Amino acid sequence: MPRQRLLTLLEIAMMAAIALVFSNIKLFEMPQGGSVSLVMVPIALIAVRRGIAAGLLTGAIVGVLQLFMGSYIVHPVQLLLDYPLAFAALGLSGVISISHMEKKSRRVLAIWSSLLIGVLVRFACHFASGVIWFGEFAPEGMPVAWYSFLYNITYLIPEMLIAGIVLTMVLASAPQLLLVRNRLA
Numbered sequence: 001m002p003r004q005r006l007l008t009l010l011e012i013a014m015m016a017a018i019a020l021v022f023s024n025i026k027l028f029e030m031p032q033g034g035s036v037s038l039v040m041v042p043i044a045l046i047a048v049r050r051g052i053a054a055g056l057l058t059g060a061i062v063g064v065l066q067l068f069m070g071s072y073i074v075h076p077v078q079l080l081l082d083y084p085l086a087f088a089a090l091g092l093s094g095v096i097s098i099s100h101m102e103k104k105s106r107r108v109l110a111i112w113s114s115l116l117i118g119v120l121v122r123f124a125c126h127f128a129s130g131v132i133w134f135g136e137f138a139p140e141g142m143p144v145a146w147y148s149f150l151y152n153i154t155y156l157i158p159e160m161l162i163a164g165i166v167l168t169m170v171l172a173s174a175p176q177l178l179l180v181r182n183r184l185a
Contacts, residue, residue, distance in 0.1 A: 015042040040163035047094030055091025063087035089121035
């Protein structure tokens with residue numbers, strides 16, 4: 001058991017490091033923060049592979065590391081919402097264990113469904129932060145909530161699609177990277 005725990009901690013550290021590198025390779029960057037990158041892939045991969053606890057920890061580590069890599073902070077609660085909590089939420093991608101599923105189609109559906117759950121919670125964090133602290137950027141006459149909604153889905157949907165496609169490809173070509181017997185609950 002201690003060997004398995006050490007292996008899991010090493011995987012968490014590696015996926016957090018890879019996610020941090022991927023977060024700096026941006027396909028598209030929003031003007032007030034947020035971007036389309038591959039940052040979700042390693043967090044979702046470890047969550048699917050090892051479970052929610054490993055996913056939450058990996059995401060929180062990535063969020064904290066991003067604070068040190070150039071973050072935009074206006075309030076301590078905004079800091080928590082936009083960084084550690086938002087990225088930890090991606091760890092919810094491990095809410096459905098696929099290791100015991102027989103059919104590939106069920107595994108793919110489980111990956112996309114649990115990824116959606118993680119992204120929705122991440123969206124909720126960014127949305128709340130946008131409504132409370134970044135409403136001043138909304139165009140004249142546009143409701144702040146609508147602005148925050150549109151702003152955040154603009155980069156979160158493409159990121160989710162990229163992560164879902166990559167995880168589906170990993171499942172098809174190297175399923176051993178996602179399927180393990182010993183998951184953290």
